Amino acid sequence: MTPAAPPKRLFIKTYGCQMNVYDSERMADVLAPLGYGMTDTPEDADLVVLNTCHIREKATEKVYSELGQIRLMKLARQEAGGAMTIAVAGCVAQAEGEEIMRRQPAVDLVVGPQAYHQLPELIARTHRARGERLAADFAAEDKFDALPTARNASGVTAFLTVQEGCDKFCTFCVVPYTRGAEWSRPAAAILAEARSLADQGVREVTLLGQNVNAYRDPDAGGGLAALARALAKIPGLDRIRYTTSHPRDMDDELIAAHGELDAFMPFLHLPVQSGSDRILKAMNRGHTVEAYLKLIEKIRAARPDIAISSDYIVGFPGERDSDFEATLALVRQMSHASAFSFKYSRRPGTPAAALPGQVAEEVKAERLARLQAVLDEQQVAFNAAQVGKTLPVLFERLGRHPGQLVGRSPYLQGVHAQADPSLIGQIAPVRIEAASKNSLSGVLVESPVQAPALEPL
Ligand code: SAH
Ligand code: SF4
Ligand code: F3S
Numbered sequence: 001m002t003p004a005a006p007p008k009r010l011f012i013k014t015y016g017c018q019m020n021v022y023d024s025e026r027m028a029d030v031l032a033p034l035g036y037g038m039t040d041t042p043e044d045a046d047l048v049v050l051n052t053c054h055i056r057e058k059a060t061e062k063v064y065s066e067l068g069q070i071r072l073m074k075l076a077r078q079e080a081g082g083a084m085t086i087a088v089a090g091c092v093a094q095a096e097g098e099e100i101m102r103r104q105p106a107v108d109l110v111v112g113p114q115a116y117h118q119l120p121e122l123i124a125r126t127h128r129a130r131g132e133r134l135a136a137d138f139a140a141e142d143k144f145d146a147l148p149t150a151r152n153a154s155g156v157t158a159f160l161t162v163q164e165g166c167d168k169f170c171t172f173c174v175v176p177y178t179r180g181a182e183w184s185r186p187a188a189a190i191l192a193e194a195r196s197l198a199d200q201g202v203r204e205v206t207l208l209g210q211n212v213n214a215y216r217d218p219d220a221g222g223g224l225a226a227l228a229r230a231l232a233k234i235p236g237l238d239r240i241r242y243t244t245s246h247p248r249d250m251d252d253e254l255i256a257a258h259g260e261l262d263a264f265m266p267f268l269h270l271p272v273q274s275g276s277d278r279i280l281k282a283m284n285r286g287h288t289v290e291a292y293l294k295l296i297e298k299i300r301a302a303r304p305d306i307a308i309s310s311d312y313i314v315g316f317p318g319e320r321d322s323d324f325e326a327t328l329a330l331v332r333q334m335s336h337a338s339a340f341s342f343k344y345s346r347r348p349g350t351p352a353a354a355l356p357g358q359v360a361e362e363v364k365a366e367r368l369a370r371l372q373a374v375l376d377e378q379q380v381a382f383n384a385a386q387v388g389k390t391l392p393v394l395f396e397r398l399g400r401h402p403g404q405l406v407g408r409s410p411y412l413q414g415v416h417a418q419a420d421p422s423l424i425g426q427i428a429p430v431r432i433e434a435a436s437k438n439s440l441s442g443v444l445v446e447s448p449v450q451a452p453a454l455e456p457l
Contacts, residue, residue, distance in 0.1 A: 010036040011045035015062065016053025018243065019113075019179075019208050020090055022159040024051045027089065027116050034120050043073050047085045047123065052092035054174050056345035063092050064103060071106035085126050087111060087119075091178035095349075113164075113179060153200040156396045156425045157239075157408075160197070162190050162227065163209030168246060170273070171284045171351040172316060172344060175210050182210075187217040187227050194231050201425050203394055204239035204265075204408075205231065212242045213249040225257040232263035238427060239394060241412075243269045244311075247287045247295055259302035265410045266303055267337065270296075271311035275330030276323035279316050282355070289330060296334070307337035307382065307411045314371055315344040315364030317355035324367050331374050337382045337411055341371050376437065383413060383435035390445055391415065393430045395423045414439040 010031055014024045027049060028038060042048050048070050053059040067086070074084040085108045088100050094112035101107045108126050111119060165180045166173075194205055207224070209215060215224040228240050240263045247270060258264050274280050277288050287295075299306055312327060331339070343364040346353045386409070393415045395407035405419040407430075416439060417430045423444075432442040 008034070008036045008046040009039040009044060010047050010049070011039050011042040012049045012051060013042075013066065014051045015059055016051075016055060016090065018159050018206065019161060019164070019210065020051045020053060022161050022208055023090070023113060023116060024049075025154075025159075027051070027119060030116060030119055031123065034123060042070055043076075045084065047087065048073075049087045049089055052088060052090035054091035054095045054178050054347075056342065057347070058345065060092055063088070067104040067107065071104065074106050085109070085123065087123075089113070089116065091174065094178040095174060153197045153202045156202060156394060157204040157206070158197050158202045159208050160190065160193060160205045161185070161208045162224075162242075163212050163215045166210045167214075168211065168248070168286065169284060169351075171282065171355075172313065172347065174347045174350060177349065179210055182214055184209075184215050184218055186219045187222060187230060188219065190227065191230055191234070194237060195234055198234050198236040201236075203236060203425060203427070204241070205237060207231075207240065207242040209242075210244065211246045211249060213245040213251075213254055223251065223253060225251075225253040228257055228261055228264060232261055237263065239263060239265055239410075241265050241267065245270050247272065247285075247292050250295055250299070252298075255299050255302050258299060258306065264303075265412070266306040267309065267411045268299065268306055269309045269311075270299075272330065273311060273313050274316065274319075274323065275327035276319070279319055279323050282318055283313075283316060283352070289326070293330075293333070308334060309337055310334065310339045312339060312341040312371060313344050314341065314367040315359035317344070317352055317359065318357035319344075319359055319367075324371075328371065328374060331371065331378070335382075336375060336378050338379050339375050341368060341375060343368050380435075380437050382411075383437065383440060386411075386413070386432045386440055387435050388432065390429045390431045391440075391442075392427050393417065394427045395419060395425065397424060409440065416441040417444055419444050
């Protein structure tokens with residue numbers, strides 16, 4: 001009998017959006033059968049995977065500086081007679097391909113987001129010989145068909161990819177190039193994965209997609225609303241969120257579902273990007289400010305307690321002071337629970353990179369600071385408005401202080417409360433007593449009714 005191969009250590013660092021977080025988990029799942037277990041320290045990893053993001057220049061540059069550090073670790077390992085394999089995955093892998101190995105020759109393989117199911121084979125191959133080492137082409141085969149369905153859930157909440165890619169081609173954005181065209185997973189596969197997550201104790205899923213509300217079941221043709229309705233029937237799955245949506249795909253059925261489905265949390269991330277129609281047009285967003293506001297009105301009519309979050313870009317080419325003021329005016333009108341805001345980053349190959357009127361760095365920085373001051377104020381005010389209310393909190397883990405648990409409100413706020421650890425994985429009412437910019441704290445109002453976890457509907 002040949003002795004069992006020694007266990008190998010895998011270190012994965014994840015950059016960018018939730019889709020990458022999900023993909024990193026799946027990469028760990030697919031490498032486990034090769035004997036790879038996770039480690040938190042890259043120094044002693046046999047395989048280091050950087051799951052990268054290309055969205056802004058800073059994100060891409062971070063990857064190269066990290067690779068410089070990891071190269072030194074690899075050299076130290078080699079000097080000690082060992083070996084380390086370095087793999088670059090994610091959107092930089094897709095966008096830059098072989099260029100990555102030219103810039104950092106310590107990299108052994110580059111694997112694009114649609115080729116993760118090929119990882120075991122690629123890793124095995126690099127272990128054997130350092131020959132062919134690139135797999136950044138879009139695979140013809142659906143990556144999810146080839147990935148194992150068994151998934152190890154590690155908590156009470158989980159991400160679940162339902163859609164990938166983007167056909168919108170906003171002129172600033174690399175995603176249509178790094179993630180390819182819009183496609184959706186069959187509802188049957190998603191439901192199977194969700195059932196397995198619920199069986200493992202997951203109570204809340206966040207459905208992921210670059211344009212998640214463009215979801216369309218390739219088999220039965222249902223949209224995101226139909227998918228959510230089916231998911232909400234899974235015993236134990238009490239909360240459903242989805243991100244990121246495009247205003248153009250927010251159809252009436254989905255809006256109505258917000259009013260009908262208890263499982264839909266009253267929090268929606270719906271990026272608008274700018275408050276100026278001139279800029280929205282140059283961005284190729286396909287909607288005006290008025291259309292966005294009408295949409296918000298409709299959504300609020302269906303679900304009056306819904307909180308809205310958004311993304312904003314300042315300093316898009318040609319953005320004048322008056323355009324920026326229009327963005328500030330929209331933000332004031334929206335009154336967000338939270339929102340992300342970014343300085344426009346010029347991405348090679350995107351149409352906006354070639355536009356005249358690129359905005360000076362100092363102007364972008366000043367506009368961003370002004371915008372963020374308003375958004376911070378709104379977030380503080382939104383959190384403060386919860387004080388005195390009783391919110392259902394899904395407890396996720398132990399807090400930092402003795403006896404404390406941390407959970408989430410329906411609005412995605414972190415909530416701290418003194419509670420028994422047996423409440424992890426349960427939804428319990430908490431009366432909110434204090435609020436800060438980033439979290440809430442309160443007291444448990446009563447013990448939750450202990451519904452059997454797998455009660456049939
Ligand atoms: N629909 C996508 C959006 C991905 S990018 C999703 O699934 O999340 C996330 C946000 O990054 C965008 O909404 C936009 O506000 C910002 N962004 C994208 N490209 C950018 C660029 N070139 N410069 C600055 N911000 C950008
Ligand atoms: Fe990028 Fe626009 Fe597609 Fe979102 S909708 S991923 S911002 S191109
Ligand atoms: Fe970044 Fe790719 Fe996500 S570019 S934001 S990791 S889709």
